[in-house]
Amino acid sequence: MTLVDATPDQLAEHPGWVRVCALTDLEVERGRAALLGSTQLALFLLRDGHVHAVSNLDPYSDAHVISRGIVGTRQDAPSVASPMYKQVFDLRTGICMDTQGKDARSLRVWPATVSAGDVYVRWDAGA
Amino acid sequence: MPEATPPTRHTDAGDGTTHVVVVGAGMVTHRFVESLLTRADQSWRVTVIGEEGRHPYDRVGLTGFFSGATPEDLTLERRAFDDERVRFVPGDAAVRIDRAARRVTMRSGNSVAYDRLVLATGSYAAKLAVDGFGLEGCFVYRTLDDVNRLRSFVERRSAELGRPLTGTVIGGGLLGLEAAGALQGLDIDCTVVQSSDRLMSAQLDLAGGNALSRLIQSRDIRVRTNAVTTRLDPDRTGQVAGLEFRDGSYENTDVVVFTVGVRPRDELARNAEITTHPRGGVVIDAGCQTSDPRVLAIGEVANYDGMCVGLVAPGYAMAEVAATRLLGAEAQFPGYDLSTKLKLSGVDVASFGDAFGETPGALDVVYSDPVAGVYKKLVLSDDAQTLLGGILVGDASAYGSLRPLVGSALGGDPAAYLMPEGGVAAPTGDLPDEALVCSCNSVSAGSIRSAVHDEGCTDVAAVKACTKAGAACGSCVMMVKKIVGTELQKSGATLSNALCEHFDVSRRQLFDAVRVSGLTTFSAVIERFGRGRGCDICKPALASILSTLTGTHVLDGENATLQDTNDHVMANLQKDGSYSVVPRIPGGEITPDGLLAIGQVAKDFGLYTKITGGQRIDLFGARLEQLPDVWTRLVDAGFESGHAYGKSLRTVKSCVGSTWCRYGVQDSVGMAVQLELRYRGLRSPHKIKLGVSGCARECAEARGKDVGVIATEAGWNMYVGGNGGFTPRHAVLLAEGLSDAELLTAIDRFLMYYIFTADRLQRTAPWFEDLEGGLDGLRAVIFDDSLGICADLDAAMARHIEGYEDEWKATLQDPEKLRRFASFVNAPTTPDPSLAYVAERGQVRPATAAERESPVLIAGTVLEVRR
Ligand code: SRM
Ligand SMILES: Cc1cc2nc3c(=O)[nH]c(=O)nc-3n(C[C@H](O)[C@H](O)[C@H](O)COP(=O)(O)OP(=O)(O)OC[C@H]3O[C@@H](n4cnc5c(N)ncnc54)[C@H](O)[C@@H]3O)c2cc1C
Ligand code: SF4
Ligand code: FES
Numbered sequence: 001m002t003l004v005d006a007t008p009d010q011l012a013e014h015p016g017w018v019r020v021c022a023l024t025d026l027e028v029e030r031g032r033a034a035l036l037g038s039t040q041l042a043l044f045l046l047r048d049g050h051v052h053a054v055s056n057l058d059p060y061s062d063a064h065v066i067s068r069g070i071v072g073t074r075q076d077a078p079s080v081a082s083p084m085y086k087q088v089f090d091l092r093t094g095i096c097m098d099t100q101g102k103d104a105r106s107l108r109v110w111p112a113t114v115s116a117g118d119v120y121v122r123w124d125a126g127a
Numbered sequence: 128m129p130e131a132t133p134p135t136r137h138t139d140a141g142d143g144t145t146h147v148v149v150v151g152a153g154m155v156t157h158r159f160v161e162s163l164l165t166r167a168d169q170s171w172r173v174t175v176i177g178e179e180g181r182h183p184y185d186r187v188g189l190t191g192f193f194s195g196a197t198p199e200d201l202t203l204e205r206r207a208f209d210d211e212r213v214r215f216v217p218g219d220a221a222v223r224i225d226r227a228a229r230r231v232t233m234r235s236g237n238s239v240a241y242d243r244l245v246l247a248t249g250s251y252a253a254k255l256a257v258d259g260f261g262l263e264g265c266f267v268y269r270t271l272d273d274v275n276r277l278r279s280f281v282e283r284r285s286a287e288l289g290r291p292l293t294g295t296v297i298g299g300g301l302l303g304l305e306a307a308g309a310l311q312g313l314d315i316d317c318t319v320v321q322s323s324d325r326l327m328s329a330q331l332d333l334a335g336g337n338a339l340s341r342l343i344q345s346r347d348i349r350v351r352t353n354a355v356t357t358r359l360d361p362d363r364t365g366q367v368a369g370l371e372f373r374d375g376s377y378e379n380t381d382v383v384v385f386t387v388g389v390r391p392r393d394e395l396a397r398n399a400e401i402t403t404h405p406r407g408g409v410v411i412d413a414g415c416q417t418s419d420p421r422v423l424a425i426g427e428v429a430n431y432d433g434m435c436v437g438l439v440a441p442g443y444a445m446a447e448v449a450a451t452r453l454l455g456a457e458a459q460f461p462g463y464d465l466s467t468k469l470k471l472s473g474v475d476v477a478s479f480g481d482a483f484g485e486t487p488g489a490l491d492v493v494y495s496d497p498v499a500g501v502y503k504k505l506v507l508s509d510d511a512q513t514l515l516g517g518i519l520v521g522d523a524s525a526y527g528s529l530r531p532l533v534g535s536a537l538g539g540d541p542a543a544y545l546m547p548e549g550g551v552a553a554p555t556g557d558l559p560d561e562a563l564v565c566s567c568n569s570v571s572a573g574s575i576r577s578a579v580h581d582e583g584c585t586d587v588a589a590v591k592a593c594t595k596a597g598a599a600c601g602s603c604v605m606m607v608k609k610i611v612g613t614e615l616q617k618s619g620a621t622l623s624n625a626l627c628e629h630f631d632v633s634r635r636q637l638f639d640a641v642r643v644s645g646l647t648t649f650s651a652v653i654e655r656f657g658r659g660r661g662c663d664i665c666k667p668a669l670a671s672i673l674s675t676l677t678g679t680h681v682l683d684g685e686n687a688t689l690q691d692t693n694d695h696v697m698a699n700l701q702k703d704g705s706y707s708v709v710p711r712i713p714g715g716e717i718t719p720d721g722l723l724a725i726g727q728v729a730k731d732f733g734l735y736t737k738i739t740g741g742q743r744i745d746l747f748g749a750r751l752e753q754l755p756d757v758w759t760r761l762v763d764a765g766f767e768s769g770h771a772y773g774k775s776l777r778t779v780k781s782c783v784g785s786t787w788c789r790y791g792v793q794d795s796v797g798m799a800v801q802l803e804l805r806y807r808g809l810r811s812p813h814k815i816k817l818g819v820s821g822c823a824r825e826c827a828e829a830r831g832k833d834v835g836v837i838a839t840e841a842g843w844n845m846y847v848g849g850n851g852g853f854t855p856r857h858a859v860l861l862a863e864g865l866s867d868a869e870l871l872t873a874i875d876r877f878l879m880y881y882i883f884t885a886d887r888l889q890r891t892a893p894w895f896e897d898l899e900g901g902l903d904g905l906r907a908v909i910f911d912d913s914l915g916i917c918a919d920l921d922a923a924m925a926r927h928i929e930g931y932e933d934e935w936k937a938t939l940q941d942p943e944k945l946r947r948f949a950s951f952v953n954a955p956t957t958p959d960p961s962l963a964y965v966a967e968r969g970q971v972r973p974a975t976a977a978e979r980e981s982p983v984l985i986a987g988t989v990l991e992v993r994r
Contacts, residue, residue: 063961
């Protein structure tokens with residue numbers, strides 16, 4: 001789940017939080033890729049201020065393109081459509097909501113939060 | 128299934144109710160309860176006893192746990208168990224059946240009386256009975272608790288050892304491969320150990336098994352066949368550390384998963400002296416009844432015809448049969464369908480029907496391409512007419528369409544079905560009504576058709592909700608889609624024209640709504656005419672509409688967020704995530720200097736170059752962060768965007784014409800250049816292509832275009848509505864002998880009329896086919912202004928021509944727009960590390976998965992760049 005506005009001391013209690021970029025580096029309802037070690041993440045900033053972090057690797061094409069997909073909603077779920085073969089994923093859980101007739105595959109997700117204008121991702125779960 | 132006749136009552140309680148007790152709360156129980164209650168009246172009571180302490184969940188999707196699915200996500204529809212007639216006892220197990228007293232006793236000491244008892248206890252996952260099987264670090268793969276424990280162990284153990292783990296999956300069947308994929312996802316270096324000579328030996332022949340081994344190994348999972356495990360050893364802490372094989376070899380391992388098969392949980396029945404099979408399982412007849420008429424058994428625990436089967440589809444079929452029988456109607460379990468498809472990402476394997484050709488006289492048709500890693504086999508009846516079964520490895524795309532055909536005539540050359548994709552079109556919606564389309568939920572083509580015609584379903588989602596077709600493994604969805612499409616077309620009227628879940632109207636209606644309301648942003652439009660925040664269907668459609676009506680840059684303001692990645696970065700996405708770049712070359716005419724400039728750019732950036740079918744040059748393999756640099760160079764050399772990425776004007780193809788050609792009667796190149804410059808950047812419901820030929824020999828193939836222009840002595844002949852693609856059509860003659868000016872006006876109006884009124888992704892040919900009044904109607908609109916809209920159309924086109932600017936040039940001058948070309952937000956110029964290329968015929972191409980591992984790799988795209 002995504003936390004919004006965690007305080008700096010909440011972050012300090014979790015040494016696993018890593019600062020990735022400034023909130024202003026993100027564009028509302030559009031993705032940006034980020035690189036942590038050799039892992040590619042896709043960050044999404046929604047209209048309500050939530051930031052979501054999912055894997056940039058599209059499990060259907062094996063290309064790192066999720067950050068370049070179209071952001072929207074499916075029912076109540078915030079979603080991103082892979083630009084390659086148009087599978088749609090729930091940004092909160094990474095679960096594929098429209099497999100386009102393929103087997104279900106989901107995106108890895110990481111907890112993400114915004115604190116004092118910066119975007120953090122929790123990275124202790126093992127990259 | 129037949130409708131329920133008045134139920135046969137087994138109500139000895141005397142209170143008028145029938146009490147069904149179900150032991151086990153797995154997938155099959157869930158289906159049973161759902162099926163029973165949707166048809167049973169208020170006099171039925173159901174008690175479900177479930178050992179796992181959870182609501183039934185999707186065991187088939189268990190592996191999703193490793194890619195982020197929570198237990199809640201895997202939970203099956205709760206509605207059935209919320210019914211007031213159901214009592215669910217989770218976290219308790221049935222331990223004894225007293226058949227005389229018709230009572231089930233639970234571990235907690237509680238007991239419950241039954242009128243009818245249903246055993247749906249599923250299976251145990253077996254471990255291999257070798258020394259050390261119980262060591263810490265040895266797991267099975269069956270329940271949510273299993274995978275939870277596995278993940279915790281792996282996290283702890285790799286922290287403890289301070290390195291990535293090595294893992295072993297013992298058992299190379301369907302489940303073993305899935306488990307291996309899961310371990311790999313946990314960063315474990317993994318080997319699959321199989322005691323027989325091939326993977327998936329229950330489904331594949333030797334050649335298929337070998338092809339699969341190669342595929343699995345190319346995904347970095349090692350495979351050992353003919354390897355019988357004889358012992359597991361612990362390290363000093365008592366955790367598993369190694370395993371020994373019969374041939375004396377030894378391997379280190381930190382975690383072991385057993386997937387060596389399942390054993391039916393028939394102990395309850397055996398202790399109660401209900402007949403069980405010597406090889407395990409509660410023996411049932413075709414009505415799912417056991418040797419005790421009051422006791423039924425369904426799912427994996429049931430043994431029918433001497434077999435227990437670990438697939439959910441037959442279990443569901445049994446659930447339906449049992450529910451129907453309890454309600455007093457007739458139903459028979461039809462026997463097992465053993466078709467299976469592997470759910471491992473990137474590995475395509477399927478096996479269906481009589482895959483081993485055991486039917487007497489059966490013939491095999493085999494296609495094998497070891498280089499591409501493809502092996503396909505169809506098994507046919509002795510007269511080669513009827514499809515009996517098959518095996519598909521490496522490319523299982525035909526599975527969805529072939530499986531329903533088992534038992535029927537194949538129709539056509541069997542070899543055609545096995546060729547690489549694109550050889551022939553897969554069979555379409557002409558399946559017989561009784562053909563099974565969705566085998567997981569046993570839905571026939573006929574049921575899907577009736578869902579469309581009788582239940583009013585208008586899309587796949589509705590059919591899925593209504594029939595459950597496609598709701599389990601999903602491999603039939605494409606087929607379902609085809610049938611729904613065909614049926615909707617037949618009934619014409621019921622076709623829903625809603626754009627998507629966010630807009631109830633069609634593109635055409637939306638276009639009018641936006642035009643009349645004068646709204647200029649997506650947010651305003653969706654708030655007024657739609658709901659939610661849009662999707663990949665309505666956002667690009669609205670971007671196109673707004674572009675026609677407001678003429679702003681694709682990346683201006685909120686517009687930018689609406690664009691598909693191609694429009695968003697003004698280049699064409701390629702399979703590996705890199706892009707291709709196509710500069711405009713109007714009419715295909717290019718100066719030698721222009722050619723040299725493009726060549727130099729390609730060389731400096733290491734881009735693959737190819738002449739396109741549209742008379743221009745495509746440069747492939749540019750990375751996101753390179754696009755502005757590539758375009759700086761191209762713009763400096765005088766080129767502009769070719770819009771190869773947009774739903775917009777693509778090219779105006781030309782032949783050499785009267786300037787050089789001895790037969791040409793007009794300057795076709797000059798006209799093509801003029802047209803291309805006039806309509807460049809024009810956004811539309813789908814792409815638009817034009818062609819101009821200098822005489823009737825038609826070397827520019829103009830009649831294959833949306834607008835084709837052919838020169839005659841008397842002037843230009845104009846043709847409309849042609850295209851190539853999936854359904855090629857020749858353009859038809861709209862007007863003859865037009866002057867230059869008349870031609871431009873006619874094309875202006877034709878294109879704008881199309882843009883105003885066509886559906887999303889509808890090219891001119893199908894649009895024209897649906898157009899009221901046909902060709903004469905179109906002539907009346909364009910030449911006689913029958914709708915009184917010509918002034919609007921002309922004004923819209925004039926606005927476009929005047930407002931045109933090169934998108935790329937404008938982007939390069941705007942730092943704000945350039946920000947989105949950073950490869951990574953925290954490392955803006957670092958190339959995508961996953962890109963890799965090899966040389967072929969003197970240029971680069973993306974490396975295949977296998978090549979990425981091998982030393983022939985020439986580079987990530989980080990080639991020398993000269994500025
Ligand atoms: C590059 C090129 C092939 C080539 O190497 O020659 C090509 C490449 C693609 N075509 Fe094409 N088509 C190319 C000429 C054609 C032609 C021939 C022509 O234009 O004379 C046709 C048949 C004529 C026609 O359009 O009616 C053609 C019919 C299609 C179709 C089918 C359209 C239809 O109405 O059925 C698609 C699919 C689509 O657009 O939805 C398609 C889609 C594509 C896409 C965009 C597929 C994709 O989404 O990745 C390819 C992208 C190329 C890229 O990344 O740059 N391409 N495509 C040609 C580019 C021409 C250009 O300079 O812009
Ligand atoms: C990882 C994985 C992937 C799979 N993939 C596929 C696939 O792609 N396609 C396919 O067709 N099949 C697949 N299967 C098999 C499929 O999940 C099973 O065939 C199906 O779940 C069987 O359903 P069931 O209800 O008979 O048994 P189960 O789902 O096993 O349910 C039985 C339940 O009964 C409970 N129980 C047992 N004894 C008692 C008792 N005495 N008292 C109370 N409760 C008891 C058990 O705890 C269990 O919860 C897969 C299985 C696994 C593990
Ligand atoms: S025909 Fe067109 S779409 Fe198909 S592979 Fe060739 S370029 Fe791609
Ligand atoms: S065949 Fe599995 S969902 Fe239809």
